[in-house]
Amino acid sequence: MDYDYSKLVEQTQYWTKQAQLSNWIDDNLSKQINLFETHKSATLFSTETPGLSRPLIAAFIGGTGVGKSSLLNRLAGKAIAKAGVVRPTSREVTLYHHHCITIQQLPKSLALDETTICQHDDDSKKNIVWIDMPDFDSTESNNKKLVQQWLPHIDVLIYVVSPERYKDQKAWQLLLSEGTQHAWLFAFNQWDKGQNEQFDDFTQQIHKAGFVTPIIFKTTCTTELHSDEFSALEATLNSLSTSHIVKQLEDHGSQIRKLDLEQKLISVKNSMGSILTAQQIPELWHKQWLLTKKTLQEGLTWPIQNLATYSAEHASDILLPQSNVFSSLWGNWAQSRFDDALTELIVSIDQLEIPVTPFKRQLHSMREDVATIVQTQTELATRHALINPGNLIHRNFLKGMRLCELILPLMAMAWVAYKVLIGYYTSNLIDNHYLGIDFAIHSGLLISLTWLIPYFILKKAQPSLKTSALKGINKGLQNAFNLIDTEVTLRISSTLQEHKNQVDEISILIDHCKSNGIDHNFSITNDSPLTHMLIK
Numbered sequence: 001m002d003y004d005y006s007k008l009v010e011q012t013q014y015w016t017k018q019a020q021l022s023n024w025i026d027d028n029l030s031k032q033i034n035l036f037e038t039h040k041s042a043t044l045f046s047t048e049t050p051g052l053s054r055p056l057i058a059a060f061i062g063g064t065g066v067g068k069s070s071l072l073n074r075l076a077g078k079a080i081a082k083a084g085v086v087r088p089t090s091r092e093v094t095l096y097h098h099h100c101i102t103i104q105q106l107p108k109s110l111a112l113d114e115t116t117i118c119q120h121d122d123d124s125k126k127n128i129v130w131i132d133m134p135d136f137d138s139t140e141s142n143n144k145k146l147v148q149q150w151l152p153h154i155d156v157l158i159y160v161v162s163p164e165r166y167k168d169q170k171a172w173q174l175l176l177s178e179g180t181q182h183a184w185l186f187a188f189n190q191w192d193k194g195q196n197e198q199f200d201d202f203t204q205q206i207h208k209a210g211f212v213t214p215i216i217f218k219t220t221c222t223t224e225l226h227s228d229e230f231s232a233l234e235a236t237l238n239s240l241s242t243s244h245i246v247k248q249l250e251d252h253g254s255q256i257r258k259l260d261l262e263q264k265l266i267s268v269k270n271s272m273g274s275i276l277t278a279q280q281i282p283e284l285w286h287k288q289w290l291l292t293k294k295t296l297q298e299g300l301t302w303p304i305q306n307l308a309t310y311s312a313e314h315a316s317d318i319l320l321p322q323s324n325v326f327s328s329l330w331g332n333w334a335q336s337r338f339d340d341a342l343t344e345l346i347v348s349i350d351q352l353e354i355p356v357t358p359f360k361r362q363l364h365s366m367r368e369d370v371a372t373i374v375q376t377q378t379e380l381a382t383r384h385a386l387i388n389p390g391n392l393i394h395r396n397f398l399k400g401m402r403l404c405e406l407i408l409p410l411m412a413m414a415w416v417a418y419k420v421l422i423g424y425y426t427s428n429l430i431d432n433h434y435l436g437i438d439f440a441i442h443s444g445l446l447i448s449l450t451w452l453i454p455y456f457i458l459k460k461a462q463p464s465l466k467t468s469a470l471k472g473i474n475k476g477l478q479n480a481f482n483l484i485d486t487e488v489t490l491r492i493s494s495t496l497q498e499h500k501n502q503v504d505e506i507s508i509l510i511d512h513c514k515s516n517g518i519d520h521n522f523s524i525t526n527d528s529p530l531t532h533m534l535i536k
Contacts, residue, residue: 385472
């Protein structure tokens with residue numbers, strides 16, 4: 001699917017905004033990626049002639065004193081651009097165009113008070129807007145600003161040099177930085193003062209910049225010498241002012257901007273780390289938590305013993321709803337160990353070159369919640385242990401003893417009563433003595449033993465409240481540790497999913513940048529002059 005550059009810019013701006021709000025990219029990356037080149041020449045100029053395409057925008061650019069303004073004046077046949085006398089320098093932008101071309105609207109950044117507009121009636125040049133740019137290497141800081149503001153609206157840059165200034169570094173840096181975004185022609189001006197060695201040296205520089213067969217014209221500032229190539233320069237620009245070539249230049253500029261945006265997005269994507277690398281984070285936390293949990297268990301042994309003793313001695317208070325005894329278990333030392341574990345995890349994530357701020361944001365509240373989790377779980381488990389002391393077998397055994405304590409004496413008394421009745425009946429029949437003192441003693445002992453033995457066992461077999469409280473606290477602490485581990489893991493997983501979504505979204509944008517949005521009917525052919533004017 002072909003994606004228009006403006007649509008890509010809109011999608012990128014939306015992604016950048018939400019990624020910045022989610023802390024996946026910082027302010028610097030956001031500013032870097034949002035330096036979009038959205039201006040087009042068509043937004044500035046239009047023609048009043050029906051069926052005529054928008055004009056070609058050509059600009060003279062170069063260092064101080066190379067004769068840019070003089071070339072434009074020569075083109076116009078009159079002095080329309082200001083050229084310095086003592087120290088040649090251009091401080092303003094001069095526009096020269098046919099009267100049928102109108103300026104639709106200058107952006108706010110392109111000040112009208114720094115722009116000179118001149119018109120002509122030459123129909124041979126009616127589809128070209130000529131621009132004389134300020135001296136880029138001037139000490140005037142505003143000059144460089146003006147050049148940078150106008151560059152996005154220009155189709156063809158005519159890079160003007162002179163025998164004295166053809167190695168100018170500031171203007172040359174501009175060519176290298178803006179080279180791929182424009183078509184270039186070169187004018188070795190003041191050729192009447194130049195030498196072939198200088199021309200060859202300048203040609204070699206252009207080759208190094210990426211031009212295979214650059215188009216270079218030898219020109220002079222006046223018409224006194226008729227051996228220069230100024231007319232060829234003018235004819236070349238006239239040949240480029242067709243709607244076909246203008247469309248090619250627009251498509252080329254769009255593709256260059258797409259490539260630039262793609263490189264920015266790739267850089268941002270690389271700064272976010274890979275999804276595969278990020279999958280190591282849960283395992284890093286698991287290892288870190290095992291070490292921290294072991295340290296906590298060892299360090300909390302003494303506080304647990306003290307809390308168990310207090311719980312056994314004040315069981316009735318512990319069972320009250322508003323007891324705050326367990327808040328003392330998780331003190332500053334334990335909190336520091338947990339904070340250290342999270343900090344170590346963040347350091348490990350940073351070493352993986354994954355943005356850490358989203359993880360910090362997700363885990364921050366855990367530093368505050370962990371004390372509440374420990375208190376709640378240990379209090380709940382301890383209360384349950386005090387209400388139901390011992391284990392299940394122990395409790396069932398005690399229930400059996402309580403049953404024996406009740407049933408055995410009753411059975412013994414029933415047996416004694418039975419013996420009394422039988423003895424009384426038998427003594428009447430055989431005229432024998434009725435039950436003796438030994439029977440009374442033995443019966444009393446039997447009944448006493450059937451009650452005393454279960455009672456004694458119950459007394460001795462009662463579980464220790466301290467042991468139960470200790471067991472409850474340890475169980476609650478383990479439950480708390482499990483909950484903490486689960487909660488941190490869930491938050492890490494949630495953040496990893498966010499990371500995956502962000503990487504997937506920016507990957508889609510990168511794929512869209514790679515899509516070819518150029519109409520193949522306007523592709524640049526080998527016989528087009530643009531093949532010599534674009535950096536390969």
